[in-house]
Amino acid sequence: MISKILVPVKRVVDYSVKIRIRNDKLGVDTESVKMSMNPFDEIALEEAVRLKEKGIVKEVVAISLGPPGCTETLRTAMALGADRSIHVETNQDIQPLGVAKVLQKIVLKENPQLVFTGKQAIDDDSNQTAQLLAGLLGWNQATFASKVELKPDEEKVIVTREVDGGLETLSVNLPSVLSADLRLNQPRFAKLQNIMKARKMPIERLTPEQVGVDVTPRTKILSITEPPTRKSGVKVNSVEELVDKLKKEGIL
Amino acid sequence: MHRLRLLNTGIRTQQICRKFHSTPARRVGSLHSFSEEEKLLKDTVARFAKEVIAPKVKKMDDISLMDPTIIRALFEQGLMGIETSATYGGNGMNFTSAILAIEEIAKVDPSVSVVVDVQNTLVSIPLRRWGTEEQQQKYLPRLCTDTVGCFCLSEWGSGSDAFALQTTARREGNSFVLNGTKAWITNSGESQFFIVFANVDHSMGYKGITAFIVTKHNTGIKIGKRENKLGLRASSTCEVNLVNCVVSEQDVLGEVGKGYKYAIETLNEGRIGIAAQMCGLAQGALDHTIPYLMQRKQFGQTIASFQGVRFDYAWLATEIEAARLLTYNAARLQEEGKPFTKEAAMAKLFSSEVATRVASKCVEMLGGVGFTKDFPVEKYYRDCKIGQIYEGTTNIQLETIGKLVVKEYE
Numbered sequence: 001m002i003s004k005i006l007v008p009v010k011r012v013v014d015y016s017v018k019i020r021i022r023n024d025k026l027g028v029d030t031e032s033v034k035m036s037m038n039p040f041d042e043i044a045l046e047e048a049v050r051l052k053e054k055g056i057v058k059e060v061v062a063i064s065l066g067p068p069g070c071t072e073t074l075r076t077a078m079a080l081g082a083d084r085s086i087h088v089e090t091n092q093d094i095q096p097l098g099v100a101k102v103l104q105k106i107v108l109k110e111n112p113q114l115v116f117t118g119k120q121a122i123d124d125d126s127n128q129t130a131q132l133l134a135g136l137l138g139w140n141q142a143t144f145a146s147k148v149e150l151k152p153d154e155e156k157v158i159v160t161r162e163v164d165g166g167l168e169t170l171s172v173n174l175p176s177v178l179s180a181d182l183r184l185n186q187p188r189f190a191k192l193q194n195i196m197k198a199r200k201m202p203i204e205r206l207t208p209e210q211v212g213v214d215v216t217p218r219t220k221i222l223s224i225t226e227p228p229t230r231k232s233g234v235k236v237n238s239v240e241e242l243v244d245k246l247k248k249e250g251i252l
Numbered sequence: 253m254h255r256l257r258l259l260n261t262g263i264r265t266q267q268i269c270r271k272f273h274s275t276p277a278r279r280v281g282s283l284h285s286f287s288e289e290e291k292l293l294k295d296t297v298a299r300f301a302k303e304v305i306a307p308k309v310k311k312m313d314d315i316s317l318m319d320p321t322i323i324r325a326l327f328e329q330g331l332m333g334i335e336t337s338a339t340y341g342g343n344g345m346n347f348t349s350a351i352l353a354i355e356e357i358a359k360v361d362p363s364v365s366v367v368v369d370v371q372n373t374l375v376s377i378p379l380r381r382w383g384t385e386e387q388q389q390k391y392l393p394r395l396c397t398d399t400v401g402c403f404c405l406s407e408w409g410s411g412s413d414a415f416a417l418q419t420t421a422r423r424e425g426n427s428f429v430l431n432g433t434k435a436w437i438t439n440s441g442e443s444q445f446f447i448v449f450a451n452v453d454h455s456m457g458y459k460g461i462t463a464f465i466v467t468k469h470n471t472g473i474k475i476g477k478r479e480n481k482l483g484l485r486a487s488s489t490c491e492v493n494l495v496n497c498v499v500s501e502q503d504v505l506g507e508v509g510k511g512y513k514y515a516i517e518t519l520n521e522g523r524i525g526i527a528a529q530m531c532g533l534a535q536g537a538l539d540h541t542i543p544y545l546m547q548r549k550q551f552g553q554t555i556a557s558f559q560g561v562r563f564d565y566a567w568l569a570t571e572i573e574a575a576r577l578l579t580y581n582a583a584r585l586q587e588e589g590k591p592f593t594k595e596a597a598m599a600k601l602f603s604s605e606v607a608t609r610v611a612s613k614c615v616e617m618l619g620g621v622g623f624t625k626d627f628p629v630e631k632y633y634r635d636c637k638i639g640q641i642y643e644g645t646t647n648i649q650l651e652t653i654g655k656l657v658v659k660e661y662e
Contacts, residue, residue, distance in 0.1 A: 036295070075288055079296075189304075190296045192330030192343040195289050 002152045002174065004059045004112040005048040007082065008103055009041040010094070011066050011073040012123040025223045028123070037073050039187075040118025042080070044180035046187040047148055048116050049081030056150050057114075059083045063106060065099050065215070067091050071203060078198035079190035086204045090215055098208075098215035100132035105211045107137060112175070114157070119144055119179040130179035142172045143179040283580040286352075289345065294352045300329060301360040309361045312486035313631055319486075322364060323400065323442060331357075332371045333396025336380060340392035347521075351528040351583045355576075358532025359539065362635040363486035365529045367400070370439045373522035375401035378447055378463060378514050382506035387465065391445065401445035404434040404492050405515055411436070412648050414449075415458035415512055419494060421450035428452065428499045430464065430472070434492040438642070440475055441488025444468045448494065449511050461511035465503040472497030483634035520593050521586060523600035523643050527579040530603035530639045534572045534610040537632035538565070541614040544621070561617060568610045575603040594656040601649035604639030611636040 013019060014034040022029050037045075051057040062077035062085040064070040074085035088102050107115060120127035134141035146167070147160035152174075161168045162181050190198075208215045236242045246252040286294065308319050326332055334350040336342025350372045358365035379391060395401055410416040419432025430450050440446075446466040453460035466473050476491030506514055542565060545556035555561055578599040585592035611633040615622035622629050640646045 072288060072291065076292060079292060189300045189329060190292065191328065192293060192296075192334060192345065192349075193338075195292050195296065196338070196343050196345060198292075199289055 001055065002057050002113040002150070004061060004110060005051065005057050005114045005116055006103070006107060006110060006112040007041070007045045007048050007060060007062050007077070008099070008115070008117045008129070009045060009062050009064050009073055009077050010038040010099075010118075010121045010123075011035050011064060011070050012038045012121050015039055015122055021224050021226060025225065026221050027224060035069060035072075037076055038118050038121045038123075040120060040122070040180055040182070042118070042187045043182070043184050044116040044118050044178070045077055045080055045082065046185050047145075047180060048114075049188075050185070051148075051150055052081065052083075056152055061085065061110060061112065063088070063103070065090060065102050065208075066094055074203050075195075075198050076190060078201045079195045080188065081194070084202050084204070086206065088206045088208060088211060090208050092208075092215050093217045094215075095217045095219060096126045096128035096132055097218055098213070099129050100136055101213045102208060102211055102215065103129070103133050104136040105213055107133075113152075114150075114175065115139075115177045117177070117179050119181050130177050134177040137175075137177070139175055139177055140172050141177045141179075142170050144181040145178050146181050146183045148178065148184065283577050283584070286348070290349055290352060293345065293349050294356060297329075297331070297353045297356040298359075300325075301357045301364075305357065305364050306360050309364075309486075309631075310625075310628070312361070312363065316480070316485040318363065318367065318442065318488065320442075323367065326364070326368060327396075327398055330396075331368050332400075333376070333392070334372050336376055336392050336396055340388055341396040342392065347524075347586050348580065348583045351524060351579065354525050355528040355532040355535075355579075358529040359536035361486070362529055362533045362536075362632070363484045365532060366484060366487045367439060367442075369522070369525040369529055370403065371395065371401055373525040374403035374518055375439075375445065375447060377518050377521055378403075378505055379465075381517075382463070382510075382514055383465075386502070387505070391465065395445060399444045400439055400442040401447070402437050402439040402443040402492075403518070404437050404440075404446050404448040406436045407433060408435045412645055414515060415461060417449060417451060417461065419448070419450040420454070421452045421462055421464065421499070423452065424498075426501050428462075428464065428501065428504070430466070430494040430497040430499055432494050433476070434494070436479070436489055436642075437492050438487060438489055440490040440492050441478055443475075446473065446492065447505065448492075448497075448499075449515060450494075452508055456509065458512040459509050461515070462508045463505035463511040463514050464499045465505050466494075466497060466499055470497055470499060482637060483631070484638050485634075519643060520596055523649075524579060524582045524586065524592075524596045526639065526643045527575070527582065527596070527599035527603040530600075530607040530636070531572065531576045531579055533632055533636055533639070534568075534575065534603070534607045537607075537611045537614040537629055537636075538568060538572065540627070540629050540632075541565075541618055541622075544618060548619075555617070555619075564613055564617060568613055571606045572610060575599070575606040578602055594653055597644070597649040597652040597656075600639075600644065601646060601653065604636070604646065607632075607636040607639050 014036040017034050020029040048060045052060050060082045062074055062082035064073050065088045070087050074087055077085055117130045130143055131141060142159035144161045145159045146162045149158040155174045157172050157176060159170050304325055312319055330343050331353055333342035334345050338344045354365050354369045357368055405414055407417050421428040421430050444467055448464045448466050449461055451460040452462050472495050474493045476493045479489040546554055548555050582592050582595040582599045585595055614629050615633050618629055621627045
């Protein structure tokens with residue numbers, strides 16, 4: 001049995017919301033827009049909780065960096081099965097390097113054997129935090145996990161990763177940083193019983209200063225624009241017609 | 253008439269029986285201000301409804317049968333014991349939480365919503381409020397985890413005139429023997445637990461009406477004819493037959509002869525649940541309609557951009573919002589221990605009317621597709637009608653409200 005998995009969760013615009021670009025073109029409109037836990041983080045959390053339910057992990061700790069609204073995300077995490085949570089509060093723009101540095105400090109304090117994040121956040125699609133964290137810690141990493149088999153007695157975890165060429169299975173020694181991909185599992189719904197229990201569960205509150213990290217953004221967004229509107233395609237009636245059109249376009 | 257006096261006793265008892273299960277809402281915000289757990293519950297139930305219930309809605313309606321896996325899922329999620337205290341296996345949440353759950357589910361399927369509504373209001377309230385400690389310990393945990401219940405008041409000869417019920421309860425030693433036929437009982441097809449209203453002494457009129465707890469273990473209770481309905485088809489509505497049904501005196505709910513009071517108070521509160529169901533139904537119909545209107549074009553523009561159509565859905569949205577606010581306000585009044593009978597009746601009256609208007613208009617705005625079963629909106633049109641009928645018809649609500657209005661001037 002391993003003692004702890006740390007699961008970073010990010011508060012993002014809900015996947016079902018139609019996003020709008022702000023007038024200053026420097027970001028996306030998040031004013032009175034529905035926010036939720038990043039879906040990939042939910043998948044990572046679900047995996048961690050399942051391992052706890054199997055008796056392989058003792059404690060699952062959720063952590064979030066961000067504005068006051070993150071407490072809602074952390075309550076959700078606890079309603080889904082995390083034992084306790086940590087909120088590092090900041091109103092700065094959240095960027096992967098800042099997150100990774102904060103997580104590194106927390107890892108040194110909490111000593112988890114595994115850090116399990118989502119592969120990327122659906123707001124910036126950076127896909128960097130897990131990798132940066134592994135680098136800062138000097139730990140190995142197994143990203144895009146679609147299957148995880150924890151072997152605590154052998155102090156390793158077997159991870160199947162989704163890569164461009166197919167599936168790759170790695171054996172990684174603990175401690176390790178993992179990131180979850182879509183097909184790892186189907187997250188549960190928070191049961192009402194657990195929503196009520198989560199009310200009373202502790203959220204440790206910290207600031208980046210207390211943790212000893214400067215989370216000032218290192219990259220500056222110059223502008224955000226919508227992609228060009230997709231032009232409608234052409235429907236063809238036969239394979240011959242298709243080949244003909246492709247030839248005319250110079251593709252064949 | 254004595255109905256007014258009954259309503260008075262109802263209000264006072266409600267004020268005494270207040271139980272706060274979680275943080276009372278501070279009224280510094282709008283009626284859309286919710287506590288953290290209310291928000292979390294609303295989001296969770298919305299997702300649950302969309303992912304677990306939505307795929308099965310059409311089939312359940314077509315075959316007029318609730319999918320047992322849905323009922324199991326409702327129990328597993330804790331949705332069948334929302335307010336019941338954790339001591340008895342429930343979730344100890346507040347009334348607004350139950351209202352939000354009922355509303356969110358109704359957006360997807362009003363039939364599933366009514367299962368949750370009846371279980372959490374009509375069945376749970378009497379037991380929690382007037383049950384003995386033994387009864388609560390014996391029955392509440394089952395109602396929270398695996399047993400569907402129903403509220404058996406109406407009969408073929410007594411709907412609005414509920415207290416004209418004919419089911420008798422004859423005392424025999426330590427028991428009562430119940431005989432009669434209940435009609436229109438929601439959830440009865442899946443129920444193992446029944447709250448049955450019967451009269452122990454017809455010469456006393458409504459003051460003989462007594463509430464009894466009956467389960468499938470009692471002999472002499474049988475589910476009869478299942479209604480073939482216009483709407484809410486997946487929800488079972490059946491006859492319940494009592495033939496020499498023996499009920500121990502331990503299973504009398506509250507006091508003999510006080511059943512009429514329990515029925516009124518329960519229904520006063522339960523109708524806020526129906527109001528929530530109707531709000532959800534209306535919103536669900538609109539949610540299926542507007543996106544289509546924004547896509548379909550005629551005469552070179554989207555249907556949604558025609559001013560006549562725009563004025564239509566602007567009205568619908570306004571009415572839904574008004575209905576919702578009436579509903580949330582009635583729920584908050586209940587939580588605060590304040591009188592809510594008038595507001596609850598207003599909420600149910602208005603929401604059911606709005607649901608009918610919205611569903612009808614949505615079918616119309618959709619045009620031809622709205623009229624086909626391939627599109628989900630015709631189901632909302634069929635489902636909405638019961639809102640003006642059950643748990644107190646529209647005319648009964650108007651009577652209730654009218655009499656309370658006059659009282660304010662006396």
